[in-house]
Amino acid sequence: MKINDFLLENQPVNLNNCDQEPIHIPGLIQPHGILIVLQEPKLNIIQISQNTFDILGMPFENLLGKSLKVLFNNRQIRIIKKALSATSENFNPLDLYIDTQDIRKNFDGIIHRSDGLIILELEPIVKTGKQDFLSFYKLVQPIICKIQNLLDLDELCQTIAKEIRNLTGFDRVMIYKFDAEGAGEVVAEDKLDNLSSFLGLHYPPSDIPKQAKQLYTLNPLRLIPNVNYRPVELISIDNSAINQPLNMSGSVLRSVSPIHIEYLKNMGVMASMSISLIRNQKLWGLIACHHLSPNYVPYKLRTACELLGRVVSLEIAAKEDNQYLDNKICLKEISSNFLNNFVENDNWEEVLIQNRNNLLKLVHAEGAAICISENVTLIGKTPKLNEVKEICDFLDNHIFKQVFHDYIYGIDCFSKIYPAAEKFKNVGSGLLAVMISQEHKHYVLWFRSEVIQTVNWAGNPNKPVEISENGSIRLAPRKSFALWQETVKLKSLPWQQCEIEIAKELRNIIVGLVLHKAEEIAKIHQQLMLALKAAKMGVWDWDLLQNRIVWSIGHNDLFGLVEQHYLDTYAAFQRLIDPRDQESVNVALNQALLKQHDYYHEFRVVWPDGSIHWIEARGKFFFNDTGQAVRFLGTLVEISDRKLAEIQLQELNLDLENRVQQRTLELENSQAALQKQIERQQIFMRLTQQIRQSLNLQEILNTAVIEVQKLLAVDRVLLYRCIANDGEYIIAEAVSSPSFRIIDHIHTTEAISQCCQHYLDGEVTVLNSCQPEQVIPNWVSNLAQNPVAAQLIVPIIRENHLWGLLITHQCSKQRTWQAWEIDLLQQLANQIAIAIHQSELYEQLETELLQRQKVETALRRSENLFRSLNESAPIGIFKTDAQGKMLYSNPCCQQICGFTLEEALGDGWINFIHPDDLEVFLPQWSAEISTYQQLCTELRFVHKDTKIRICRLVVVPIFSDSNVFMGYVGTIEDITDSRAIEKMKNEFISIVSHELRTPLTSIRGGLGLLTAGVIKNQPEKMQKVLEIASSDTERLTRLLNDILDLERLENNKFTLNKQWCDAITLIRQAVNSLQTIAQQNNIYLQILPNSCQVWVDADRVIQVIVNLISNAIKFSPPHTVVQLSVAEMPDRNLFKIQDQGRGIPSDKLESIFGKFQQVDASDSRQKGGTGLGLAICRSIIQQHGGKIWAESVFGEGSTFYFYLPKLVDIAN
């Protein structure tokens, strides 16, 4: 498939073209590994990547159509088959190897099934320091601990970016988060210092096309080690059964979309890795890793990153939930604050204005307007006053009246419905309006500014279409990465659901409290007005001088008189007055007249029909200059209604008072309820934290039930575990009294399996009063003493399976479950599910860790044992691989061969073999390696200081359990010294043999002559022959004696018979025995007299002195002196034998004490010595604890010294 074929023909190129790229079936892979498609059951290779020759040196034609055995041995095939029969994919990677022509290649084998076929991918193992699972496991574990302890989402993202970068060495690691439309934002970043930061940049949805997102969900980790790779084609066998392209969704080597590659190249990225962050089965975001040069990450390390991705996904979910809750609680607190203020002050607009900051905070607005009819108060950033008034009119006429019939309206693009809003987009692109009173045009409005200032887009999301030179059309994504701002015109940040909820709540509070009260008062006013209106009024003018009274029109009504009936005198008026009040009327009048103040009086009149009516009279006296009252003016008003109204008013006031009191009570209750709700939420948070504090499953469950029991004060809380097809049981229980305990009475049952479907859908069972057959688990009803009166069941769902049920029972009495209780239990069930999931994950990790630790400990112990064995072994030990390359050598081996561990590695050790031996050894060695034979040979090793060691080398081949040749183990023994000893022994034997055979030759020859009788007629010759035989026999005897003496001395078989002697006596005895010979040779033996006691074997010391004197005589010319002396010193006695003979060359002064080491070999013949004399002397002196040596001036004479130590210990 050619790259351009990715774009379908005749397809208009548009922004979302990537969406149609068939990236899951490219038929191409990246070249850093091999992909093999296998058909079961025989595992025949039906499709293979073309690069087998590059990696294995085997042309793909030789492999295609064959069984997999063409690549792997039986043991490895077994491993692969075992992996295929496993239920999970946890076995990946498999440790596989392929023996190529010249070398064994090791691979990470990754295997999975795709559409009924098996895909086996081989990635060559690249040696890196981080490869060992144990070591990177140690890397991962502290990271998990660290992120678990973080409370903040941003901090979590930043930390994981940093840790992933530490682990993988990428130049840049970013955390993307996708919004609802699929646009990405870089929320965290860790990078090389010299790279420019992408933090805070937004990426349009088209950057990561839909099907790529789906692949990210399926396949949580993708690696492109080198974007400049040449894609490798997959080749099928001709008669292949597959006629549709291979689905490579699960492939780790899958080739990447060329558009994506170009995208990466545009960013200067050479290698990339991405790890999916999944929340609720949806792609929440990505961990994106970029490298400016090629970067390969081994499979095992990728697995670790993937694990971290999973853990982070879980943490993100938990932290986002917490963040949402925090936010909600914060808003609740603000609204409760308002409530408090309303209780104190019933003027709501005043309260809102006083708390202007909270008013804005409540819905995260930048401006607000409080509209009371035409009276508008502006807070923060808002449109102008007249604009706001127009908005109110608009809302009044078009929104609340006609469109929604609702009292709240929020929009993040106001100009869409209200074009005039464009004028004030800077402050009013988003509007949230709450109608308090339609009738009175009371509104609260909130405003948000245009969002354009807040979003940074990376590159132009409108990808330009590019026409390449050959005329084909293709997309060129993200050519420019300069900061570019998309015109998200006239739009604010959207109003969140919780913000809308809180606005509603505020509105309810205001309307509920204040407006209601205001309307009540208005109504009372109206009633009063009506009462007054209904009152009929009369006016009188009384001329006191003439005593005439004039009444206003309508006064008849006041007195129940018919028309034209005039009360023109006081007496006539007086007659109408209720007799009870006549007196008081007179008094009041007289009083007013007397005191000259205004007259006011209420009195009753009796109508002609006999009915009595209340009248209120107000009047004023007018006086003339003399002080005489002349006129009395006043008004009369019937106040019967008023009186009635007053009574009614009093009653109304009483009622109102009651109602206000009641309302206040309700408000207080409502506040208490709100407070309770906040408390519950806090309890829920605390519970969640407690549950999630532990990683121990049982502890989590126990905490959960105990806390729920305490919180809801129920009699029993159960966690009921459901395992599909595997029974059900109570896993945790908390009870209010021990008598309610049932966990110990109930065992396996299958009560719920059949009816669990509705639980799986998250349904809750709420039973306020419970029949025995409704109780779950149903056996509870069997416990007669524990009837269940009410029950509440909430399912715990984990990964779409019913994990179990959270059951609460009220045993003693029926109970009406509150909505908040149900809600709380549901939320808790979710938290428990998360905690279980985490716990299981950690348990799994812990078990694995424990096992590995055990294995590690055992390994370490065994390794220590073998290490100490190896390192202290007195023999050299080494190991090579199958190619004969040195892998290990122990200290003894290094010491013997003269190399260090490092120098010997690989073929290094060969360089230390003596070049002469190498000619023989190398062909021998290479023959060994090909035949796996044992080899035993001797080799010389040359040390760096040119010292040569002779070594015996033994190597044996070693095989793995599966009989695969692994290499060699060998021992090296230093035989240099034993060789030298052997040589000395041979030389000694050779000399002894020679010394014995020489006299024997003349004896045997002479005897032969005599026996043959050829000289029987020559008596002189006969005589001479006999003499020769005789003297050589003596020589032989002497020699044998000396050899035996020496042998006994050297092997300590000789017992010294020590006694106290005078040294001078010993010297004299020796001299005496040699006096004759000395005289024959004209040598004068001189003794310097000095006496001292020595503790010695006298005979042996005399033997030494005799030997030294006779040597002196032999090698001294006639007429010379041999001087003998002994000197006593503090710790020793020193003997000295000095001659004037020929002397000893200085290089022989030491060696003459060796066996057969005469200065001149002919001396033994000429001088009659055996060549062992001085060796015997040295042995005797050494046995005495002394020392013997010689000094000499060549040609002038020699002096032999020996000393014998004084026996200080014995003397003491």
Add this chain to the structure above:
Amino acid sequence: MKKKRILIIDDEHNIRFVVSICLEEFGAWEVLTTESAKEGLILARTEQPDAILLDVMMPEMDGITVFNYLKSDPLTQTVPIIFMTAKVQSSELQELSSLGVAGIISKPFDPYTLIEQITELLQW
């Protein structure tokens, strides 16, 4: 036929004496003897013996050196040389035989056998 002449070079007087009697009495050969290796070299040139019996272990100069001198001298290189040696270890014998000698006779030896060995080795 001219009498064969044999030169004996050995530092042991007793051996020279006994061997010369053997050669003269049994082999009826003419015998020249010397205890000195250097003198032996001179005699070999001047007297042109038919064979040389050469001791191996001698002071001043050992038998092998003498042999090498003789073989490198055109005047003496054709003279067959028989080693007489008291060194009889196989490694020592091997060393001598590798030199290309006419024969090796181990000490001690029986006089009659000596003559037979010489006759056989030199095919006289």
